[in-house]
Amino acid sequence: MKTKRKKAAIIIIGNEILSGRTLEKNSNYICNQLTEIGIICKEISIIPDEKKKIIEKVNNYRLNFDYVFTTGGIGPTHDDITSESVTAAFDDKLVINKEAKSRLENHYSDDLFTKSRLKMAYMPSKAKLIDNPVSIAPGFFIENVFVFPGVPKILEVMLSEFLRTFEKQSKIFKINITTILSEGIIGEYLTSVQQTFKDLEIGSYPYFKKNSFGVSLLVKGEDKKKVDLAGKLIIEFLESKNGQPRLF
Amino acid sequence: MKTKRKKAAIIIIGNEILSGRTLEKNSNYICNQLTEIGIICKEISIIPDEKKKIIEKVNNYRLNFDYVFTTGGIGPTHDDITSESVTAAFDDKLVINKEAKSRLENHYSDDLFTKSRLKMAYMPSKAKLIDNPVSIAPGFFIENVFVFPGVPKILEVMLSEFLRTFEKQSKIFKINITTILSEGIIGEYLTSVQQTFKDLEIGSYPYFKKNSFGVSLLVKGEDKKKVDLAGKLIIEFLESKNGQPRLF
Structure with a gap:
């Protein structure tokens, strides 16, 4: 009777949460969305913007859970190191994703398409895009690791759209x-x-x-x-x- | 110039958070309190009410951080398994703490001091109490692991009182x-x-x-x-x- 239910884990990346500056609500949103489609979240980690730590946690979780969701650290500034860290976790190459770059180019006028913004097009070579209808810069996934931004309003739209592609698990009463x-x-x-x-x-x-x-x-x-x-x-x-x- | 700043980690225990039912705010409160006295929180884990998982996480964190704070799972019901799990993590014995029992006895009239409530007096034999001015049932600590309840209003009073005993670290500007x-x-x-x-x-x-x-x-x-x-x-x-x- 008992089905083999899919298990997920979440990695929240950001010093601002660990210092207490920001009250973290993304994981609650993700958990509710997952519960809705019958996926169980089994663990959440909140870790600093540190490459070694991100690599370690991504590698631990992706082997132990069916799905891994990360939030935070894919913006245009120096403290955004999630993409390079996930790339390293998969021993992949960090490259400019052409489709991501083209979306950003179309969105920003030439003088606003800065080097910082181009940073958001860098992803693992094997990454597939996750659409961002709000602020264009896409998230991505590689195998079972799904990489989302940390700004709640953007994450929420991206995630709820993206989860439509997931198969609904059997219901929990x-x-x-x-x-x-x-x-x-x-x-x-x-x-x-x-x-x-x-x-x-x-x-x-x-x-x-x-x-x-x-x-x-x-x-x-x-x-x-x-x-x-x-x-x-x-x-x-x-x-x-x-x-x-x-x-x- | 750089001081060796004390590092902390937090373990939040509770299925209700992972299902999305409850928005977890205790870790934010703890992080802010720690920042206030110059202790850095380096990691937060949110894990289910599962003994094996709690033992594993407590043992990992207590060896890697100066202080470990746990919240949740020390109440009177069947799903409150933090005390027995922390006891197992330290390879200690779960015993009735006499002082804790006496406080509970004084607080509840005889007919209200149920077997469930007595459960809250069980702790590792080496535990020292953390006072609970709100609902009496104490938390405890063993070595560098500090065990708090999950109800925010109770945790907040207990923690802010307890942290007065901590040495203030050098200031962060x-x-x-x-x-x-x-x-x-x-x-x-x-x-x-x-x-x-x-x-x-x-x-x-x-x-x-x-x-x-x-x-x-x-x-x-x-x-x-x-x-x-x-x-x-x-x-x-x-x-x-x-x-x-x-x-x-």
């Missing part, structure tokens, strides 16, 4: 239940449900809002019947404890 | 300059400044706001004179190109 009871009260019962349904993933997430707190429970799995049954058992338990369960 | 010019226009000049000042870190971050776009430049380093000089050169260059530089 889920049920979300909230309760006013705390984890300490419901923990033992949840453990027993998890032990009964080993295929399912039962997550428990406390929340604290302005005037209320409680726990949000997420039951997920590929077998809809099991998900529904586990959800029903949990709701019955919560009702028996006056936990005011709500189903989403 | 920085200058932030914005310009209306794009990276493609200023990239070449920035490269030359970076080549002149190899000790400095010069970052370039395009921004897109409602009615404006441009680039935000960050010049950082331990030598204030060099930071100021590089900043001055960049501002002069931007002025010469009508880039309307603004200094922050």
Whole structure:
């Protein structure tokens, strides 16, 4: 019954995230998009703009996951070293991609097509382009490594367009239940449900809002019947404890 | 002149982040707090609630960084497996920490001190407690690994209190300059400044706001004179190109 689900990993590249200057949101966008088509993200790494580190991480991930997504470091400035690093990871040559160059040439007038901007046409010789309808400069992929820019608005358009070319995996069913009871009260019962349904993933997430707190429970799995049954058992338990369960 | 600055890494544990359900903000908070006291965060990993994965990552990071911070997975439910995993990483025994148990006992009335809640007192035998003024259940540390909860409001209070015990590292100076010019226009000049000042870190971050776009430049380093000089050169260059530089 259980399908061999495709696994992905994400590499976020940028000192500005590690210093705390920038709140990183690209990985959340990518994870949601992947979940949507049934691909599981298994790991995210956030690393500095350091060539050695990028090479090491790309090489580790591309061998261990079906898909690897990178964001950041493909712009026109000196700290944009993702393309050369990915090229080195694949032991490929960094070359001017003619199609990428031609798109940039068409986009910028002659005096604005600077040496810095030409930098964005350099890619591994085996790279295939990922379209950028927003700011033209394309991303690329080589084998199972997909290289995207770090500017959220550009990444989001590029990624959602590009993922249409991916095959949709089998659906994951889920049920979300909230309760006013705390984890300490419901923990033992949840453990027993998890032990009964080993295929399912039962997550428990406390929340604290302005005037209320409680726990949000997420039951997920590929077998809809099991998900529904586990959800029903949990709701019955919560009702028996006056936990005011709500189903989403 | 260059000090041996302490390096940190962060491990964020939780399936809810990898599925895209939760936007992860704890690492940004930790990075900002670390930057404040002069510690550099060099890497962040976000991994699932899987024992093997947690052990592997903790063991890799604790040998390669001065400090390792983990968040998530120390609550009372079945999916909270960080304590047992960190214990295994250190080849230690998972035991009831008496002080932690006593704090929980004092906090909860007898009928509310459930078996699930007692789970939160289990730690490596060599663990030392990290106080939790919000919800009492303490975090802990063992050697250079610091284990925090994942609920942001609790983590934030615990971490900022705890970091007061850390020695402040030497200051990092920085200058932030914005310009209306794009990276493609200023990239070449920035490269030359970076080549002149190899000790400095010069970052370039395009921004897109409602009615404006441009680039935000960050010049950082331990030598204030060099930071100021590089900043001055960049501002002069931007002025010469009508880039309307603004200094922050």
